[in-house]
Amino acid sequence: MTRILVAAALLAAAAGAETVYPDPGMTNIETPLLGLEEGDIEVSVDHRFIGEAFDDPFEDFFGADIGANIRLGAVMVLPSSLDLGVSYVRYGSIWSAAAGWSGVGGPLGLRARAGFYSQEVAADERESGGMLEASVEPLERVWRLRPVLTAGYDTRRELEGVGLGADLMLSDSYSLWGEYIPPVGEEEKTANSACFSFGITALTWGHQFSFGLGNSTGMRLRGTMAGATDEDLRLGFRIRRLL
Numbered sequence: 640m641t642r643i644l645v646a647a648a649l650l651a652a653a654a655g656a657e658t659v660y661p662d663p664g665m666t667n668i669e670t671p672l673l674g675l676e677e678g679d680i681e682v683s684v685d686h687r688f689i690g691e692a693f694d695d696p697f698e699d700f701f702g703a704d705i706g707a708n709i710r711l712g713a714v715m716v717l718p719s720s721l722d723l724g725v726s727y728v729r730y731g732s733i734w735s736a737a738a739g740w741s742g743v744g745g746p747l748g749l750r751a752r753a754g755f756y757s758q759e760v761a762a763d764e765r766e767s768g769g770m771l772e773a774s775v776e777p778l779e780r781v782w783r784l785r786p787v788l789t790a791g792y793d794t795r796r797e798l799e800g801v802g803l804g805a806d807l808m809l810s811d812s813y814s815l816w817g818e819y820i821p822p823v824g825e826e827e828k829t830a831n832s833a834c835f836s837f838g839i840t841a842l843t844w845g846h847q848f849s850f851g852l853g854n855s856t857g858m859r860l861r862g863t864m865a866g867a868t869d870e871d872l873r874l875g876f877r878i879r880r881l882l
Contacts, residue, residue, distance in 0.1 A: 671750035768795025800864025822866035
């Protein structure tokens with residue numbers, strides 16, 4: 640609960656920032672890193688709380704006191720618009736590393752990533768796999784709105800995934816965002832629900848604070864592409880920091 644209150648205070652303080660974070664972004668769909676420069680290092684912390692937000696909000700503080708899945712990540716921007724990233728996800732003890740590229744193709748911003756991960760599947764047993772991802776978004780906003788489309792493939796599970804998101808800039812410091820990641824292929828027959836989330840982001844100098852509600856505790860496209868078990872809303876947040 641303390642972490643939620645501190646993050647809320649930071650969100651409220653963001654309105655006074657003179658220079659804002661260069662990429663509004665979302666919580667699961669990775670957008671092209673067009674606002675970052677060579678030599679930038681970004682660190683991020685994600686929480687997806689387990690408890691249903693409105694089941695007993697006063698008893699468990701909107702589900703935040705029951706526990707959470709956590710992701711820690713870092714990305715460094717290299718020459719030629721390349722980047723290298725590493726991350727750790729608590730559920731499944733997932734370690735991963737990825738190389739990516741962000742660039743411009745005509746009126747579109749583009750991003751491609753290829754990564755390797757190792758996941759715990761049972762006590763003292765791990766499995767490894769690869770994850771391929773690509774994202775595309777228009778460079779220009781229409782009425783302050785910008786959509787993004789992403790697709791990926793998990794080699795270990797032999798599973799493809801797609802996601803659609805959009806963010807709406809309310810001002811230089813605030814944006815609203817939403818994501819929709821439906822299960823496709825064989826998973827479409829077994830998953831109970833598509834993964835979705837929505838929320839608000841505050842952009843400050845060097846920081847980004849995103850708060851939202853969603854129906855999955857998974858992280859990024861790989862953690863959500865198989866669908867969710869229900870449509871219960873859970874709190875989540877993401878904090879990004881440029882070094």
